[in-house]
Amino acid sequence: MPNPTAAMLVIGDEILSGRTRDANMHHLAGELTAVGVDLREVRVVSDDRPAIIAAVRALSDGHDHVFTSGGIGPTHDDITADCIAAAFERPIDVRDDARALLQAHYDASGKELNAARLRMARIPDGAMLIDNPVSVAPGFTLGNVHVMAGVPSVFQAMVASILPAMTGGAPLQSRTLPLMQGEGDVAARLTAFAEQHSDLSVGSYPFQKDGQYGTNLVLRGSDIAQLDSALLALKKVFSA
Amino acid sequence: MPNPTAAMLVIGDEILSGRTRDANMHHLAGELTAVGVDLREVRVVSDDRPAIIAAVRALSDGHDHVFTSGGIGPTHDDITADCIAAAFERPIDVRDDARALLQAHYDASGKELNAARLRMARIPDGAMLIDNPVSVAPGFTLGNVHVMAGVPSVFQAMVASILPAMTGGAPLQSRTLPLMQGEGDVAARLTAFAEQHSDLSVGSYPFQKDGQYGTNLVLRGSDIAQLDSALLALKKVFSA
Numbered sequence: 084m085p086n087p088t089a090a091m092l093v094i095g096d097e098i099l100s101g102r103t104r105d106a107n108m109h110h111l112a113g114e115l116t117a118v119g120v121d122l123r124e125v126r127v128v129s130d131d132r133p134a135i136i137a138a139v140r141a142l143s144d145g146h147d148h149v150f151t152s153g154g155i156g157p158t159h160d161d162i163t164a165d166c167i168a169a170a171f172e173r174p175i176d177v178r179d180d181a182r183a184l185l186q187a188h189y190d191a192s193g194k195e196l197n198a199a200r201l202r203m204a205r206i207p208d209g210a211m212l213i214d215n216p217v218s219v220a221p222g223f224t225l226g227n228v229h230v231m232a233g234v235p236s237v238f239q240a241m242v243a244s245i246l247p248a249m250t251g252g253a254p255l256q257s258r259t260l261p262l263m264q265g266e267g268d269v270a271a272r273l274t275a276f277a278e279q280h281s282d283l284s285v286g287s288y289p290f291q292k293d294g295q296y297g298t299n300l301v302l303r304g305s306d307i308a309q310l311d312s313a314l315l316a317l318k319k320v321f322s323a
Numbered sequence: 324m325p326n327p328t329a330a331m332l333v334i335g336d337e338i339l340s341g342r343t344r345d346a347n348m349h350h351l352a353g354e355l356t357a358v359g360v361d362l363r364e365v366r367v368v369s370d371d372r373p374a375i376i377a378a379v380r381a382l383s384d385g386h387d388h389v390f391t392s393g394g395i396g397p398t399h400d401d402i403t404a405d406c407i408a409a410a411f412e413r414p415i416d417v418r419d420d421a422r423a424l425l426q427a428h429y430d431a432s433g434k435e436l437n438a439a440r441l442r443m444a445r446i447p448d449g450a451m452l453i454d455n456p457v458s459v460a461p462g463f464t465l466g467n468v469h470v471m472a473g474v475p476s477v478f479q480a481m482v483a484s485i486l487p488a489m490t491g492g493a494p495l496q497s498r499t500l501p502l503m504q505g506e507g508d509v510a511a512r513l514t515a516f517a518e519q520h521s522d523l524s525v526g527s528y529p530f531q532k533d534g535q536y537g538t539n540l541v542l543r544g545s546d547i548a549q550l551d552s553a554l555l556a557l558k559k560v561f562s563a
Contacts, residue, residue: 111341131363
């Protein structure tokens with residue numbers, strides 16, 4: 084059987100103007116090659132509704148899978164979700180499951196789920212949410228199009244969330260432990276933990292907050308009970 | 324008057340497989356932004372004839388300029404020139420002016436202009452050559468499509484060759500002084516030289532040869548006599 088084929092659509096004026104250098108294409112290319120999916124084409128378009136809709140339709144028709152990167156944040160120029168809905172002629176609105184994820188996150192951090200942030204809960208009818216263990220706001224899969232964030236650490240976490248199911252494995256769930264310590268400070272203990280839990284996927288995603296380095300430790304697996312118990316063990320290791 | 328628009332087409336399996344990380348998109352994006360040309364779209368396709376031809380036609384129809392990167396070397400999978408000719412329905416063959424450039428280069432370096440290298444002189448009828456001060460084998464412009472090499476130092480040198488004419492300036496000529504010294508060793512003297520010759524564009528392009536670092540020093544200007552005299556002065560500075 085020939086390998087499944089894939090295309091990628093990178094959305095964002097900041098790439099085309101040269102302000103930001105895209106890192107997601109190279110990451111996705113390597114991940115797909117590793118699991119035997121042929122990345123055949125990449126397109127980069129600006130934050131322009133007709134351009135996004137036309138590219139989504141062309142790539143969705145021509146390939147088994149399409150991965151998009153960018154344009155799903157809280158600002159006015161984040162129009163990817165609405166464009167995907169339009170490309171597939173589906174209604175789109177704030178969806179309860181996505182709103183609940185954001186509500187719990189902002190309640191816990193003492194911030195307001197304002198109108199701008201609520202935009203990130205706009206999900207087309209019939210889409211499946213993609214887990215975001217780094218910053219909560221979900222991606223989604225509609226038809227053969229997987230819609231993900233442009234921030235590289237979030238994009239990478241979302242790719243890790245969906246790849247196993249795409250290649251015939253069970254969908255993965257995740258548990259996240261945020262720490263205000265840099266990756267270098269947690270690496271040795273995390274490596275030891277990963278060796279003791281070789282039946283789980285153990286990842287780390289660095290971030291900066293208020294000028295300090297932090298790391299999200301992410302456990303992934305298909306068994307919820309096992310994940311919850313591993314998260315307790317992880318908290319003990321880091322006394323969190 | 325609105326800015327001219329541009330698209331880029333990156334050609335190469337090595338990018339899509341994740342083996343190589345593309346550097347040319349980010350470079351071109353920054354250069355075009357600096358001169359007021361709007362890069363609207365980038366596509367990356369594999370070394371596949373129908374895919375290249377379809378992308379060239381679509382991008383050429385939709386934008387004022389198209390820049391391609393990759394697929395113009397000496398090996399069998401370097402099919403860009405033939406695909407561009409096919410996209411515009413032009414004949415293509417080894418062209419005398421391109422062959423003469425390569426012949427002089429390989430004669431000087433004591434290497435044979437064999438059949439593989441001669442492929443790099445295949446130029447579509449009606450195209451204009453693009454100067455390659457780094458490694459001689461030329462790019463070309465056909466219609467509104469500028470065909471350039473994928474190797475980043477060569478791509479960057481070719482972009483520098485064509486941008487001034489695109490934005491209304493006089494076409495630039497170049498003179499090159501190859502040195503077997505690293506960029507760090509030549510930088511101070513080159514900076515001083517550039518300050519004394521502020522009416523010329525002075526560039527440096529590092530390379531490796533037989534395990535040693537080298538640098539091509541490139542002078543660009545529109546006045547040939549001035550260039551030749553500046554090259555003599557440059558040789559004196561570096562005792563070359």
